[in-house]
Amino acid sequence: MSEVVAEGLVAALCGAGAIMAYGVRARSSTLFGPSVYHGSPARNAVALTFDDGPSESTPALLKILDEHQAQATFFQCGANVERLGEVARAVARGGHEIGNHTYSHRPLYLHSSGFIENEVTRAQESIVKIARVKPTLFRAPFGARWPGLASAQRKLGLLGVMWTVIGRDWKLSADAIVARVMRHICNGAIVCLHDGRKLQTKPEIGETLQAVGRLIPLLKARGYRLETVSQLLCPRN
Numbered sequence: 001m002s003e004v005v006a007e008g009l010v011a012a013l014c015g016a017g018a019i020m021a022y023g024v025r026a027r028s029s030t031l032f033g034p035s036v037y038h039g040s041p042a043r044n045a046v047a048l049t050f051d052d053g054p055s056e057s058t059p060a061l062l063k064i065l066d067e068h069q070a071q072a073t074f075f076q077c078g079a080n081v082e083r084l085g086e087v088a089r090a091v092a093r094g095g096h097e098i099g100n101h102t103y104s105h106r107p108l109y110l111h112s113s114g115f116i117e118n119e120v121t122r123a124q125e126s127i128v129k130i131a132r133v134k135p136t137l138f139r140a141p142f143g144a145r146w147p148g149l150a151s152a153q154r155k156l157g158l159l160g161v162m163w164t165v166i167g168r169d170w171k172l173s174a175d176a177i178v179a180r181v182m183r184h185i186c187n188g189a190i191v192c193l194h195d196g197r198k199l200q201t202k203p204e205i206g207e208t209l210q211a212v213g214r215l216i217p218l219l220k221a222r223g224y225r226l227e228t229v230s231q232l233l234c235p236r237n
């Protein structure tokens with residue numbers, strides 16, 4: 001192999017690798033299925049989203065949202081919904097939106113189309129049966145998509161949702177979460193936080209709870225309406 005050909009091959013491989021990395025992780029990627037990461041920049045509205053629930057800690061979050069009359073979107077795992085059906089139904093009863101976050105929160109990357117379809121379908125069936133709502137939104141575990149996801153989303157009518165800002169609330173203090181979210185907030189922003197930790201029981205989300213209790217008044221003071229993701233994407237007015 002000549003050096004020129006070898007260099008060309010390396011460049012092509014690097015190019016393919018970069019495209020793959022973009023497709024899997026970039027918030028704006030739609031390579032592996034239709035996906036959004038923000039709403040309209042023309043409206044003063046934002047969406048708080050919470051992943052990995054329902055958990056034993058979710059009711060405390062529902063109480064805070066209720067006190068502030070704020071609606072949010074919860075991307076739930078099917079296995080957690082089966083474990084805590086009453087909490088999943090309480091989320092729906094509170095006027096919040098429920099989205100699909102796979103059944104077991106295992107990463108989709110490097111897995112077959114069959115595995116991906118099973119993870120997404122099983123979660124959808126659990127949420128429909130137990131929470132009694134039919135999700136139209138999907139968020140991939142770790143925000144990582146993979147070939148095979150587009151077909152699963154199409155079959156179930158699911159739109160992928162990434163985020164405008166992620167709170168990194170699994171590791172940051174409440175102060176740092178609030179500062180990070182407020183630094184990046186803008187019209188149409190989708191904010192990613194967590195009311196669970198994958199399939200853990202009794203996850204510690206104290207910093208998230210404190211942060212949310214402070215974020216909502218700050219967002220309202222800036223004139224933002226707090227909407228579900230579907231309301232953010234399809235406003236009625």
Ligand SMILES: [Zn+2]
Pocket residue numbers: 051052101105140141142198
């Ligand atoms: Zn997650």
